[in-house]
Amino acid sequence: MSLTILFAASNDNWHMYGNALRDALSNAGLAADLVTQADPETVDYIVYAPTSKLKDFSPYTNVKAVLSLWAGVEKIVTNETLTMPLVRMVDPGMTQSMTEWVTGHVLRYHLGMDAHIVNPDRKWEWHSNPLAEERTVCILGLGELGCAVARCLLSLNFSVTGWSRSPKAVDGVESFHGPDGLKSALSSADIVVLLLPDTAETENTLNVETLGFLPKGAFIINPGRGPLIDDAALVEALDAGQVAHATLDVFRVEPLPDDHPFWRHPNVTVTPHIAAATRAVTSSREIAANIKRGETGEPFLNLVDRTRGY
Numbered sequence: 001m002s003l004t005i006l007f008a009a010s011n012d013n014w015h016m017y018g019n020a021l022r023d024a025l026s027n028a029g030l031a032a033d034l035v036t037q038a039d040p041e042t043v044d045y046i047v048y049a050p051t052s053k054l055k056d057f058s059p060y061t062n063v064k065a066v067l068s069l070w071a072g073v074e075k076i077v078t079n080e081t082l083t084m085p086l087v088r089m090v091d092p093g094m095t096q097s098m099t100e101w102v103t104g105h106v107l108r109y110h111l112g113m114d115a116h117i118v119n120p121d122r123k124w125e126w127h128s129n130p131l132a133e134e135r136t137v138c139i140l141g142l143g144e145l146g147c148a149v150a151r152c153l154l155s156l157n158f159s160v161t162g163w164s165r166s167p168k169a170v171d172g173v174e175s176f177h178g179p180d181g182l183k184s185a186l187s188s189a190d191i192v193v194l195l196l197p198d199t200a201e202t203e204n205t206l207n208v209e210t211l212g213f214l215p216k217g218a219f220i221i222n223p224g225r226g227p228l229i230d231d232a233a234l235v236e237a238l239d240a241g242q243v244a245h246a247t248l249d250v251f252r253v254e255p256l257p258d259d260h261p262f263w264r265h266p267n268v269t270v271t272p273h274i275a276a277a278t279r280a281v282t283s284s285r286e287i288a289a290n291i292k293r294g295e296t297g298e299p300f301l302n303l304v305d306r307t308r309g310y
């Protein structure tokens with residue numbers, strides 16, 4: 001019998017994913033009707049992005065799982081009508097994209113590229129950069145993306161530390177965990193990368209107090225989520241030179257409002273939530289594989305823990 005899979009996301013998403021998902025489902029040996037509208041009671045799985053108009057999941061009484069097109073699930077994890085298993089996106093294409101994006105911005109800071117790329121007075125200023133092994137990059141969040149970024153930076157010889165909720169053993173990474181570990185993690189960080197989910201516990205992880213744990217002149221790269229940083233505290237730390245520069249990809253309100261101080265701050269680079277888009281072909285394979293698991297009685301991969309919020 002054919003499965004009914006509801007694609008609940010924007011029209012743009014449909015144009016991007018429709019064919020890739022159909023191919024992936026067929027390659028996984030699944031007979032499935034992939035549709036954008038259906039009688040709720042006939043739907044077996046929902047592929048979902050918050051760009052969808054679907055907010056009330058209660059009529060979908062036979063759905064076996066909702067599969068998110070996004071890695072971050074903060075926009076749906078608290079939806080009380082979503083009582084079925086919720087799977088977050090883990091996509092090798094997205095992981096590679098995040099690794100490339102973070103590594104690029106780490107290298108910008110590490111090599112001091114701005115001094116030479118933007119050099120309006122044509123200054124010939126010689127300086128020698130420390131080697132990567134003399135530079136510590138601290139990754140807040142040692143999950144799917146944080147670990148991939150850590151491995152790439154280690155391969156370039158950076159000294160890498162990390163912080164997570166539970167203890168983690170990642171080869172080559174000095175790891176800290178829990179609220180008590182944050183000070184130790186930050187106090188040796190030349191560059192901080194935020195790859196935490198947006199939860200009640202992670203809000204304002206970087207605030208007036210914790211920004212003060214950093215060595216003076218540290219750099220911040222945030223491709224995680226906007227609420228991880230207290231905006232006003234960051235501006236204050238930038239103005240005081242406590243933080244030398246910040247590259248921010250994600251914000252409390254997106255698009256970032258025109259009057260937000262980040263746009264005009266000389267030591268902030270704003271990028272428009274582009275660090276790591278879900279890739280249609282690779283993510284479709286992951287979705288199809290997870291649906292196949294559901295159909296063959298295996299547990300779903302990458303299930304969201306509702307109590308933790310990620």
Ligand code: NAP
Binds near residue numbers: 140164202249
């Ligand atoms: P993940 O695999 O779930 O990893 C999350 C990490 O954060 C884990 O190491 C987790 O600790 C840690 N963490 C969670 N709560 C914490 C807390 N209270 N204190 C300390 N550590 C905590 O997530 P992921 O796939 O790596 O993705 C991370 C985030 O990246 C997403 O949630 C999303 O917001 C963001 N993202 C952004 C983009 C973009 O384009 N900008 C793209 C994709 C994803 P444990 O290991 O102990 O569980």
Ligand code: GLV
Binds near residue numbers: 069070071072089
């Ligand atoms: C993008 O930000 C995602 O969470 O997938």
